Structures are given as structure tokens and as C-alpha cells.
Amino acid sequence: xxxxxxxxxxxxxxxxxxxxxxxxxxxxxxxxxxxxxxxxxxxxxxxxxxxxxxxxxxxxxxxxxxxxxxxxxxxxxxxxxxxxxxxxxxxxxxxxxxxxxxxxxxxxxxxxxxxxxxxxxxxxxxxxxxxxxxxxxxxxxxxxxxxxxxxxxxxxxxxxxxxxxxxxxxxxxxxxxxxxxxxxxxxxxxxxxxxxxxxxxxxxxxxxxxxxxxxxxxxxxxxxxxxxxxxxxxxxxxxxxxxxxxxxxxxxxxxxxxxxxxxxxxxxxxxxxxxxxxxxxxxxxxxxxxxxxxxxxxxxxxxxxxxxxxxxxxxxxxxxxxxxxxxxxxxxxxxxxxxxxxxxxxxxxxxxxxxxxxxxxxxxxxxxxxxxxxxxxxxxxxxxxxxxxxxxxxxxxxxxxxxxxxxxxxxxxxxxxxxxxxxxxxxxxxxxx
Amino acid sequence: xxxxxxxxxxxxxxxxxxxxxxxxxxxxxxxxxxxxxxxxxxxxxxxxxxxxxxxxxxxxxxxxxxxxxxxxxxxxxxxxxxxxxxxxxxxxxxxxxxxxxxxxxxxxxxxxxxxxxxxxxxxxxxxxxxxxxxxxxxxxxxxxxxxxxxxxxxxxxxxxxxxxxxxxxxxxxxxxxxxxxxxxxxxxxxxxxxxxxxxxxxxxxxxxxxxxxxxxxxxxxxxxxxxxxxxxxxxxxxxxxxxxxxxxxxxxxxxxxxxxxxxxxxxxxxxxxxxxxxxxxxxxxxxxxxxxxxxx
Numbered sequence: 001x002x003x004x005x006x007x008x009x010x011x012x013x014x015x016x017x018x019x020x021x022x023x024x025x026x027x028x029x030x031x032x033x034x035x036x037x038x039x040x041x042x043x044x045x046x047x048x049x050x051x052x053x054x055x056x057x058x059x060x061x062x063x064x065x066x067x068x069x070x071x072x073x074x075x076x077x078x079x080x081x082x083x084x085x086x087x088x089x090x091x092x093x094x095x096x097x098x099x100x101x102x103x104x105x106x107x108x109x110x111x112x113x114x115x116x117x118x119x120x121x122x123x124x125x126x127x128x129x130x131x132x133x134x135x136x137x138x139x140x141x142x143x144x145x146x147x148x149x150x151x152x153x154x155x156x157x158x159x160x161x162x163x164x165x166x167x168x169x170x171x172x173x174x175x176x177x178x179x180x181x182x183x184x185x186x187x188x189x190x191x192x193x194x195x196x197x198x199x200x201x202x203x204x205x206x207x208x209x210x211x212x213x214x215x216x217x218x219x220x221x222x223x224x225x226x227x228x229x230x231x232x233x234x235x236x237x238x239x240x241x242x243x244x245x246x247x248x249x250x251x252x253x254x255x256x257x258x259x260x261x262x263x264x265x266x267x268x269x270x271x272x273x274x275x276x277x278x279x280x281x282x283x284x285x286x287x288x289x290x291x292x293x294x295x296x297x298x299x300x301x302x303x304x305x306x307x308x309x310x311x312x313x314x315x316x317x318x319x320x321x322x323x324x325x326x327x328x329x330x331x332x333x334x335x336x337x338x339x340x341x342x343x344x345x346x347x348x349x350x351x352x353x354x355x356x357x358x359x360x361x362x363x364x365x366x367x368x369x370x371x372x373x374x375x376x377x378x379x380x381x382x383x384x385x386x387x388x389x390x391x392x393x394x395x396x397x398x399x400x401x402x403x404x405x406x407x408x409x410x411x412x413x414x415x416x417x418x419x420x421x422x423x424x425x426x427x428x429x430x431x432x433x
Numbered sequence: 434x435x436x437x438x439x440x441x442x443x444x445x446x447x448x449x450x451x452x453x454x455x456x457x458x459x460x461x462x463x464x465x466x467x468x469x470x471x472x473x474x475x476x477x478x479x480x481x482x483x484x485x486x487x488x489x490x491x492x493x494x495x496x497x498x499x500x501x502x503x504x505x506x507x508x509x510x511x512x513x514x515x516x517x518x519x520x521x522x523x524x525x526x527x528x529x530x531x532x533x534x535x536x537x538x539x540x541x542x543x544x545x546x547x548x549x550x551x552x553x554x555x556x557x558x559x560x561x562x563x564x565x566x567x568x569x570x571x572x573x574x575x576x577x578x579x580x581x582x583x584x585x586x587x588x589x590x591x592x593x594x595x596x597x598x599x600x601x602x603x604x605x606x607x608x609x610x611x612x613x614x615x616x617x618x619x620x621x622x623x624x625x626x627x628x629x630x631x632x633x634x635x636x637x638x639x640x641x642x643x644x645x646x647x648x649x650x651x652x653x654x655x656x657x658x659x660x661x662x663x664x665x666x667x668x669x670x671x672x673x674x675x676x677x678x679x680x681x682x683x684x685x686x687x688x689x690x691x692x693x694x695x696x697x698x699x700x701x702x703x704x705x706x707x708x709x710x711x712x713x714x715x716x717x718x719x720x721x722x723x724x725x726x727x728x729x
Contacts, residue, residue: 002532002535003532003533006529006532006533007533010518010521010529013520013521013525014518014520014521017520018520270514270515270516270517270519271512271513271514271515271516272516272517272518274478274483274510274512274514274516275510275512275516275530275577276533277482277483278481278482278483278505278508278510279505279530279533279534280502280503280505280506280533280534280535281502281533282502
């Protein structure tokens with residue numbers, strides 16, 4: 001058994017002196033983690049930043065309130081005093097996300113549901129940023145909703161519009177009687193409502209206008225699917241690093257597996273494996289020594305990445321499950337390493353083909369692009385990638401709040417992949433010898 | 434000490450080792466001589482248990498199979514390729530291989546120091562192997578085979594690619610080991626090395642053992658006659674009794690006992706401008722056995 005330890009220590013020493021190997025085990029994954037963390041952090045709704053131009057052709061009180069409503073949206077920078085041509089050019093060059101044109105007479109009908117011949121708002125967006133178009137539409141709708149509330153909160157200016165509407169309903173000969181009655185009933189109700197607001201405002205003075213209860217068309221709150229019974233995760237733990245560091249850890253693990261696969265080939269090509277084979281130790285002890293060193297390195301890489309993630313703000317929910325996931329990932333990638341080491345006969349072929357395969361694993365397994373953004377067939381393919389199960393198990397421990405039973409699924413798959421790959425690698429190695 | 438019995442090993446259609454049998458006595462220096470691809474390294478690999486023979490057997494030290502750990506402890510192997518960890522120092526390489534053979538503590542330290550001294554690398558012990566010259570690496574390669582103090586030493590082409598100085602150092606080292614009573618098996622395709630170091634030589638080609646014996650026996654059996662070429666000062670008056678063939682003043686004699694023939698010529702009063710004797714060697718033996726040169 002001592003020989004297993006001796007071989008493992010030897011391998012770890014050699015790896016620690018391999019600058020390029022260390023880069024791919026530590027520096028590269030950290031870079032990936034930080035990169036993905038920054039990117040995924042910038043996707044959060046409260047982090048989206050947009051610069052748009054607003055061309056206000058109406059220049060009325062209501063249009064100014066509308067512009068103010070848009071400016072109130074988080075991450076929104078509004079540029080005014082531009083012509084349509086200037087704004088269009090800026091959008092075309094990618095310097096701004098889009099532009100909004102407020103037409104003349106906008107203020108006359110803004111915030112009135114039944115207004116006829118309404119002046120339409122125009123929105124133009126950079127064609128490559130379709131996602132932001134939807135967001136901009138939502139912001140425009142929100143600002144329009146505020147104008148509607150604004151109308152209700154100013155009864156005197158709203159009354160003439162009600163009177164006009166009532167007149168039009170009465171004069172409309174094509175409107176069925178039942179509908180006429182229903183609409184007139186609604187107008188009566190609105191009359192009463194507007195009167196009530198006016199009375200409240202008059203009784204409490206001009207200051208009451210500003211103290212009116214804020215009305216909202218709809219309130220939207222984000223549901224925390226991770227901890228339905230508590231908001232602790234949302235408010236304290238969960239952040240972009242929780243999402244990006246499992247990916248980064250897997251990049252570190254891939255770096256480890258690649259480095260050890262190449263070192264195993266180097267043992268073969270440089271003849272040191274022959275020396276190990278003639279030593280008075282069992283062949284399986286040699287493999288066990290190799291496996292142990294790779295296992296230790298993988299667990300160490302995950303531990304270091306966890307520590308770095310923690311410094312940045314990652315807060316794993318279950319440390320015990322994180323340890324379990326790390327062990328299972330290490331078992332899996334020891335097997336994968338063994339198989340990788342026999343796919344070629346030279347360091348160059350194993351290094352090249354090994355990284356190629358790892359990149360495919362990573363691509364389909366969510367190491368580059370989160371699985372959520374993948375089409376369904378790619379999600380199905382991802383089930384064949386150990387990277388997917390590695391990330392999934394780490395996420396389960398870090399932020400998916402897996403129970404012990406829930407994490408056994410991905411962990412079992414990881415161990416299964418590891419064992420199968422190890423046996424295949426061992427079989428192939430025997431044949432190569 | 435070592436008994437190799439009817440070894441056979443094939444790779445597909447290629448018969449790498451074909452019915453090889455020999456014995457090596459304790460303390461003997463035994464040479465396996467043959468060109469590249471003759472089957473020497475495959476035979477060595479089977480002897481140390483790294484390869485399984487298709488048939489045949491190797492028995493070491495009485496009754497132990499070569500694959501047994503106990504027999505492996507007796508063997509030290511210096512492979513043909515430099516089997517060293519380049520990122521380690523010479524000292525670390527020796528320490529690691531010593532530990533693999535169960536050495537530890539002061540015994541390990543002593544053996545590592547001995548090996549470094551033996552290889553003439555004490556001053557470079559802490560430098561990384563990748564900074565060593567080819568000759569230094571070759572010496573360390575040999576030292577790694579000796580660190581656990583083996584009784585049987587297998588040296589597979591130990592002088593390939595080394596400078597003359599390191600080559601001499603290696604020869605001296607091997608002679609020292611021989612004088613200590615170690616059993617040495619030495620593979621080479623340099624006949625002069627075999628002639629200098631080996632008590633007995635087996636000649637291999639195409640996986641077969643063609644001949645086996647002491648160098649004298651092999652030359653006597655397969656080397657043919659020595660050739661004496663004498664340039665006479667003047668053409669003798671009586672030529673009928675002269676051995677060999679005379680052309681002008683040049684006399685050429687093929688003989689198994691060239692010195693006796695020269696003595697006979699001198700006794701008849703002949704004087705020589707020059708005298709040259711071509712004695713058969715292992716190269717001649719190999720040529721005689723295979724019809725081609727060792728280095729072909």
C-alpha cells in the first residue's frame with residue numbers, strides 16, 4: 001500500500017512543477033468563473049443597462065411625465081434633445097439600444113383608455129438586441145400605466161374626457177342598447193369615483209394630492225423557487241458566483257484530468273512506466289497510485305475554487321453535500337482521465353484529442369453555455385456529458401438546495417461514468433502494453 | 434541464477450522472440466548481441482515480467498518466476514530509453530525508485546548517496562534532470578537500476594547516444610559491478626562492448642538465438658580463419674614451400690593459427706616490409722551466421 005502513496009506523491013510533485021498544467025487547473029478556471037459570474041450577473045433584471053433616445057415631439061405635461069416614467073426605470077439612461085436621424089444613426093452604430101418617438105398630441109389622449117385616434121408611440125431597437133426590445137416595450141407600457149393613474153389623480157382635468165365619452169356613447173346609433181347601458185353604467189361609476197377623489201383632495205388641502213395612496217396596475221415580485229418558505233437565499237446567499245463557480249470548478253477538474261492523462265502517456269513514452277512495472281509492486285497498485293494522485297488533485301482544485309468563490313461571495317447551502325459531490329466528481333474524472341490517457345500513443349495526440357473531447361463535454365454539459373439557453377435536443381445530449389452531472393451535483397449542494405436523496409442521482413451517475421471509463425481505460429492500456 | 438526456456442512471443446504475424454533458451458550463472462556477465470529489432474528488448478521485457486511470453490518460461494534464483502515480487506527485488510533494470518522524471522532532480526529520481534523497492538530512512542539515504550557517487554553525479558544531485566547532459570542522464574539511468582542493490586542487473590543498450598567520456602564511465606562502472614560478483618545481462622549491438630564486458634555472448638537475429646558461447650568459442654566455431662597479409666622485402670628464391678598465396682611481394686595466408694605461420698616464415702629467413710593480421714571477431718561471427726553486418 002505504501003507504493004500507492006509513493007506514486008501518488010510523486011505524481012502530485014510533478015504536476016506541481018508543471019506551469020502549464022497548473023494554469024489550466026487553477027488560473028484558467030478562475031478566469032472562467034469570474035467571466036461567467038460577471039456575465040450571468042449582468043443578466044439579472046436589476047442589472048440590465050440600456051441607453052435610449054427619446055424624441056418628444058409633443059412636449060406636453062403628459063409627455064414629460066411619460067419620459068420621467070421611463071427615466072425612473074432601473075438601469076435606463078435616456079438621452080433627449082436629439083433628432084430622429086441622429087438617434088437612428090446612434091442605434092445603427094450600436095451606441096444606443098433604441099429610440100422612442102413620442103408623437104404630437106400624445107398628451108391629449110395619454111392615459112385615457114377609450115381615446116379615439118390615439119397618437120401612436122414608435123419604438124426602434126438595434127436588430128441584434130431583440131431581448132431588450134421586449135424589455136423596452138414593457139417599460140413603455142409601465143410608463144403609460146402611470147399616466148392612466150395620473151389622470152385618475154387629477155379629477156378636474158379628467159371630467160371633460162368623461163363628459164365627452166358619455167356624449168359619444170349616447171350619440172352612437174350603431175351601438176346595441178345593452179352595451180350602451182353597460183358603458184353608461186361604467187361612466188357613472190367613474191363619475192362617482194372621480195367625485196370622491198376630488199372631495200378627499202378638497203377636504204385635506206392641496207398637500208393631500210401628493211399623499212394619495214399610490215395605485216399600481218399590477219405588482220410583480222420575483223418568486224424564490226429555491227427556498228419557498230424563506231427569503232434567506234434570495235436576500236443573503238444567492239448571487240452570480242453561485243451560478244458561475246460550479247462551471248469554473250468543472251473547468252479546473254477538466255484541467256486536472258487532462259494534465260494527469262498526459263502525464264500517464266508521458267510515463268509510457270519516456271519509459272518510466274516500464275520502471276514502475278519492473279518494480280516489485282502489483283500493476284493495480286501503479287494504477288491506484290495514479291488514480292489517487294488525480295483524485296487528490298481534483299478534490300484540491302474544487303476546494304481551492306470553493307475558497308475563491310467564497311471570497312467573492314459564493315455561499316454554498318450544504319457543505320456536506322458539496323464534499324460528497326466533490327468526491328463523486330473526483331471518482332468520475334479519475335476514470336475519464338484513465339480512458340483519455342489511452343486514446344492516443346503520444347502526449348500530443350492525447351493532449352489534443354483529450355482537450356477536444358473535454359471541450360465537447362463542456363459545450364454540451366453546460367460548461368460554456370448554461371443548459372437553460374440550449375435547445376431541447378442539446379439538453380438531451382447533455383445527459384451524456386459528465387460535465388453536466390458534475391455541475392448539476394455542485395449546484396445541488398451550492399444553491400439548488402438538494403436533499404441527500406436528491407443529490408444521490410447525479411452522484412450515482414458520476415460514479416457510474418467513472419467506473420465504466422476506468423475499466424475501459426484499464427482494458428485498453430493492457431491491450432496497448 | 435537465470436534460466437530462460439524456449440521463450441516465444443509474437444505481435445500479430447511478427448515473431449519477436451522465437452524459441453529462445455539460455456542460462457546465466459551467478460556472477461556472470463552475459464551479452465545479448467544483435468541488431469536493432471533482433472528481439473533483445475522483448476526478451477528482457479519477458480525476463481522482468483513486464484511482457485507475458487506466448488510460451489516458455491523464465492526462472493530466477495532457483496524456483497522464482499520473474500513476475501514474482503521477490504524475484505523482481507533481485508533485479509535492477511536500466512531500460513534502453515532514458516526512463517527518468519525530467520522534472521525531478523537526480524536525487525529525487527533515485528529516492529523515488531528506492532522507495533518503490535521498499536527502501537526508507539537511513540538505508541534509502543545511504544543507497545541514494547552510493548548511487549549518486551557511483552554515477553559520478555553527487556555534485557549535480559539537486560539539479561533537475563532536464564538540465565543534465567545526455568551522458569549524465571544515461572549514468573543516472575544506470576544508477577536508478579542499482580539504487581536497491583540488486584543482484585541481477587539488466588542493461589539494455591546502456592551506451593546508446595552517449596559521449597566517449599560517459600561511455601568509458603559506464604564501462605568502468607559495469608566492470609566494477611562485475612568485480613563485485615553481480616550477475617549482468619547486457620544487450621547491445623556494439624560487438625566491441627560485448628567483447629570487452631561479457632563472459633559469454635548469445636547472438637540473436639529475427640527473434641532467434643543463433644549462437645551461444647564464450648567469445649573465443651564463437652569465433653572459433655563461426656569466425657573462420659585469420660588472414661595474414663605480409664609485404665615481403667624481396668621475392669624469395671624458393672616459393673613452393675610457402676603457406677598461402679604469393680602475388681609479387683605480397684603474401685596472403687588464411688590460417689587458424691596465424692602466429693605459428695608467421696614464426697615459420699621468419700625461420701626461413703624471410704623479412705617483411707609490413708605485416709598485417711586480420712583476426713575474426715564477433716562482427717565476423719555475425720556476418721558468418723546471418724550473411725549481413727551487425728549494423729545493417
